[in-house]
Amino acid sequence: MSLYAAFRSIGAYVPEKILTNADLETMVDTSDEWIIKRTGIKERRIAEEEVTSDMGAKAAQLAIDRAGLTNDQIDLVVCATVTPDYFNMPSTATVISDKLNIRNVQAFDISAACSGFVYGLSVARAFIESGMKKNVLIIGAEKFSSIVDWTDRGTCILFGDGAGAAVISATEDKSEAIIDVHASADGAYTDMLITPAPGSVHPMNQANLDAGLQYVQMKGNETFKLAVKTLTKDVKEILEKNNINAADIPHFIPHQANYRIIKAVGDALGMREDQVVLTIHKYGNTSAASIPMAINDLYEAGGLKYGELMLFDTFGGGLTWASAVLPFAGKDV
Numbered sequence: 185m186s187l188y189a190a191f192r193s194i195g196a197y198v199p200e201k202i203l204t205n206a207d208l209e210t211m212v213d214t215s216d217e218w219i220i221k222r223t224g225i226k227e228r229r230i231a232e233e234e235v236t237s238d239m240g241a242k243a244a245q246l247a248i249d250r251a252g253l254t255n256d257q258i259d260l261v262v263c264a265t266v267t268p269d270y271f272n273m274p275s276t277a278t279v280i281s282d283k284l285n286i287r288n289v290q291a292f293d294i295s296a297a298c299s300g301f302v303y304g305l306s307v308a309r310a311f312i313e314s315g316m317k318k319n320v321l322i323i324g325a326e327k328f329s330s331i332v333d334w335t336d337r338g339t340c341i342l343f344g345d346g347a348g349a350a351v352i353s354a355t356e357d358k359s360e361a362i363i364d365v366h367a368s369a370d371g372a373y374t375d376m377l378i379t380p381a382p383g384s385v386h387p388m389n390q391a392n393l394d395a396g397l398q399y400v401q402m403k404g405n406e407t408f409k410l411a412v413k414t415l416t417k418d419v420k421e422i423l424e425k426n427n428i429n430a431a432d433i434p435h436f437i438p439h440q441a442n443y444r445i446i447k448a449v450g451d452a453l454g455m456r457e458d459q460v461v462l463t464i465h466k467y468g469n470t471s472a473a474s475i476p477m478a479i480n481d482l483y484e485a486g487g488l489k490y491g492e493l494m495l496f497d498t499f500g501g502g503l504t505w506a507s508a509v510l511p512f513a514g515k516d517v
């Protein structure tokens with residue numbers, strides 16, 4: 185008997201507060217026109233009192249309920265985040281487990297920046313196919329506003345807060361199985377996208393704080409070019425390897441970093457507009473949360489049905505990148 189991993193459910197949560205481009209015009213030297221033209225972003229959500237685990241727990245509870253499970257049936261909790269509740273310990277996955285009253289469970293975080301959710305998918309698949317776990321909760325949750333320098337117009341216009349989660353469960357039905365996940369990294373590009381402190385290189389001290397090392401730094405244009413090149417190649421490879429035509433994928437769900445990156449990769453694959461899921465205009469870049477938040481929007485709008493194929497691609501700090509092709513194996517909304 186072979187065991188496969190099925191993508192059973194999706195959930196997401198976004199904080200209430202909306203930060204518009206017009207709001208940003210009052211904070212830094214930018215314009216609504218520039219932001220829309222260069223990124224596609226119109227607004228993003230900002231968590232005020234809520235922390236990463238609050239948003240992650242809300243998204244996760246929805247995903248567990250929609251999978252038709254009770255919380256005690258979850259046997260692995262994986263949280264992908266680069267804005268954890270605590271930078272060293274405990275992991276945000278353990279805090280979320282506590283908030284959901286999931287006890288005596290294996291729980292850990294994944295640090296793969298924007299690629300974290302798809303990395304989590306590969307981990308869930310491996311645990312399930314090896315027979316070690318049955319119901320894995322994967323969460324992408326970010327309070328990116330907590331590491332943004334609100335005086336840096338090159339980064340502060342891009343990011344937003346939110347969370348998404350999915351339950352990946354064991355199945356014997358091969359038609360429900362995750363088809364493939366590619367997860368990759370190249371550490372030669374460490375300084376492209378980095379939050380230098382706190383860490384063992386730049387510990388928390390006044391000098392490092394005064395230097396602003398606690399904020400995200402990005403070489404935007406270089407990252408942009410690498411993202412388009414790398415993602416186009418990676419997505420073409422995963423489709424070719426699995427003998428799938430881009431035209432036959434109803435739902436291309438890319439990481440929402442920049443509309444121009446999504447368009448360039450979509451065009452290279454010959455994707456039609458109706459195949460591409462876009463949420464960047466309303467949420468900005470929510471890092472590890474962006475793909476599950478986009479899946480959830482599609483699902484709640486009634487656009488994602490049992491058995492339909494999804495294609496993910498993502499790129500982020502590390503550098504890391506990943507792609508996946510899989511059917512949705514959850515109940516219709």
Ligand code: UT7
Pocket residue numbers: 213214215218219222223298337338341403404405406407408411440441442445469471499500501
């Ligand atoms: O999710 C993880 C991966 N992240 C990404 O993939 C993000 C990749 N990068 C990007 O999305 C884009 O590079 C940005 C949106 C960050 C920047 O767009 P760009 O087309 O690469 O612009 P640029 O950095 O080359 O800057 C062009 C100009 C510069 O002015 P000069 O030197 O031409 O006078 C910037 O100073 O735009 C200026 N600029 C801005 N102007 C108004 C940069 N940020 C802003 C701003 N408002 N917010």
